[in-house]
Amino acid sequence: MAFTNIKYQKLRSTFGIIIGNRDVFPDHLAKEGRNEIIEVMDELGYDYIILNEEDTKYGVVETYSDAKKCAELFKRNKDKIDGILVILPNFGDEKGIAVSIKLSDLNVPVLIQASSDEIEKMDRKYRRDAFCGKISACSVLYQYGIPYSLTTTHTCAIKSESFKTDLKKFEKVCKIVKKLKNARFGQIGTRPNAFETVRYSEKILEFNGITIEPIDLSEIFGQINRLDDHDSKVEEKIKFIRSYTSTTTFPEDGILKLAKLAVVVEKWVIEKELDGFAFQCWPSIVLNLGIVPCAVMSIFSEGLVPAACEVDISGLIGMYILQLASNKPSAILDWNNNYGDNPNKMVLFHCSNLPKSFFKDTRMTVHPIMADYDGEENTFGAIQGRIKAKPCTLLRIETDDLYGDIKGLLVEGKYTEDSLDTFGGYGVVEIPNLQAILKTLCKEGFAHHIASSLSEVAEIVNEALTTYLGWNVIRY
Numbered sequence: 001m002a003f004t005n006i007k008y009q010k011l012r013s014t015f016g017i018i019i020g021n022r023d024v025f026p027d028h029l030a031k032e033g034r035n036e037i038i039e040v041m042d043e044l045g046y047d048y049i050i051l052n053e054e055d056t057k058y059g060v061v062e063t064y065s066d067a068k069k070c071a072e073l074f075k076r077n078k079d080k081i082d083g084i085l086v087i088l089p090n091f092g093d094e095k096g097i098a099v100s101i102k103l104s105d106l107n108v109p110v111l112i113q114a115s116s117d118e119i120e121k122m123d124r125k126y127r128r129d130a131f132c133g134k135i136s137a138c139s140v141l142y143q144y145g146i147p148y149s150l151t152t153t154h155t156c157a158i159k160s161e162s163f164k165t166d167l168k169k170f171e172k173v174c175k176i177v178k179k180l181k182n183a184r185f186g187q188i189g190t191r192p193n194a195f196e197t198v199r200y201s202e203k204i205l206e207f208n209g210i211t212i213e214p215i216d217l218s219e220i221f222g223q224i225n226r227l228d229d230h231d232s233k234v235e236e237k238i239k240f241i242r243s244y245t246s247t248t249t250f251p252e253d254g255i256l257k258l259a260k261l262a263v264v265v266e267k268w269v270i271e272k273e274l275d276g277f278a279f280q281c282w283p284s285i286v287l288n289l290g291i292v293p294c295a296v297m298s299i300f301s302e303g304l305v306p307a308a309c310e311v312d313i314s315g316l317i318g319m320y321i322l323q324l325a326s327n328k329p330s331a332i333l334d335w336n337n338n339y340g341d342n343p344n345k346m347v348l349f350h351c352s353n354l355p356k357s358f359f360k361d362t363r364m365t366v367h368p369i370m371a372d373y374d375g376e377e378n379t380f381g382a383i384q385g386r387i388k389a390k391p392c393t394l395l396r397i398e399t400d401d402l403y404g405d406i407k408g409l410l411v412e413g414k415y416t417e418d419s420l421d422t423f424g425g426y427g428v429v430e431i432p433n434l435q436a437i438l439k440t441l442c443k444e445g446f447a448h449h450i451a452s453s454l455s456e457v458a459e460i461v462n463e464a465l466t467t468y469l470g471w472n473v474i475r476y
Contacts, residue, residue: 020092033089071103091133189280254380302355318451352425359385387427
């Protein structure tokens with residue numbers, strides 16, 4: 001296994017499906033709706049749990065008896081179901097829907113769909129009234145205290161591209177909610193003494209289902225010292241690191257140390273079943289081992305095991321959330337510089353451990369800052385380059401110890417091609433209303449780090465964190 005956690009093998013999502021029906025409305029539409037959603041599930045590659053046509057009339061939910069059967073089916077498959085789809089081919093029985101979810105004891109996201117009426121089919125045989133039924137269903141779910149998500153448009157055809165897009169987004173919402181309730185992150189070392197900005201509450205995180213596994217840097221150094229230079233795993237990592245990105249030179253001592261660090265960290269990540277880790281990347285490792293860990297962290301992040309620098313656990317959580325929302329590597333950067341006099345442009349920068357897929361071009365070098373601190377011979381392993389000009393989502397997560405909760409700042413923007421001659425991993429980013437965002441950042445006590453994804457996933461992230469996890473997210 002090379003720099004990738006086995007937990008990240010892709011699995012098919014599974015949805016529990018409730019087809020609503022109501023006595024005086026055309027029930028043949030409910031039957032057709034059931035067939036259509038099954039077709040869509042098969043097309044998109046999702047698994048599903050749904051009543052058989054022998055369980056209830058047409059395999060839909062209308063009565064209390066139907067609801068109990070649906071709930072029992074969901075209970076038996078509790079460990080499989082990631083989210084619930086409520087499909088309304090006609091008005092639907094709001095009580096049957098709510099009772100099905102309540103009795104199932106599932107605490108998963110719920111998506112409400114309502115099928116559109118057709119202007120030429122508004123007679124008693126074909127009129128759906130799902131437009132109205134959706135409002136009733138949502139009202140009752142609200143009364144029951146069951147959180148739910150909505151489709152982009154109030155009504156849509158089950159087989160429409162609009163609904164398929166909504167399903168794909170909803171799958172990501174379900175993934176974020178499920179993973180965060182049982183997330184495990186590693187902390188390597190203590191935060192740099194000067195960086196009180198990245199302090200966090202381990203207790204608040206644990207209360208919200210997020211576990212932290214710490215390890216002292218001395219343990220990492222000890223395991224590295226006990227590794228033989230010619231260990232097969234070390235040689236495998238040397239080969240991997242050499243092929244990862246270009247460099248003007250590979251100092252043999254530096255690449256050996258990076259390889260040993262990679263072997264030790266990977267072993268620890270697997271043993272502890274971690275979803276990612278934050279690293280004390282300076283100054284101890286430079287002074288005591290004679291490398292910077294940036295390249296190793298970059299490779300882990302590229303392999304979808306996010307790695308945050310400066311022991312920024314809160315930043316790591318932001319990276320992980322963006323990764324789940326996009327299925328792409330994420331990075332952590334500094335809100336770092338103004339860009340001339342443009343109030344909506346700025347420079348995002350780190351020194352750097354960004355995954356290589358972030359870069360237009362990249363190279364492995366000595367650390368451009370730490371080399372001044374302890375010499376080039378002790379600081380090989382930084383990843384430098386310019387970030388691609390693409391849309392982005394930026395997310396900062398914090399544990400707010402003063403109020404005992406988790407809060408976030410969520411922003412979308414775009415990396416640009418604006419000229420900039422500098423070092424590290426960097427990009428010019430354009431963000432509408434940037435000055436107001438920066439004021440919020442400062443007034444709310446957020447750290448100077450921000451997680452970044454080269455994708456537009458703010459809607460997905462906001463839905464997961466606010467509707468289902470109850471985090472206090474400020475979204476611009």
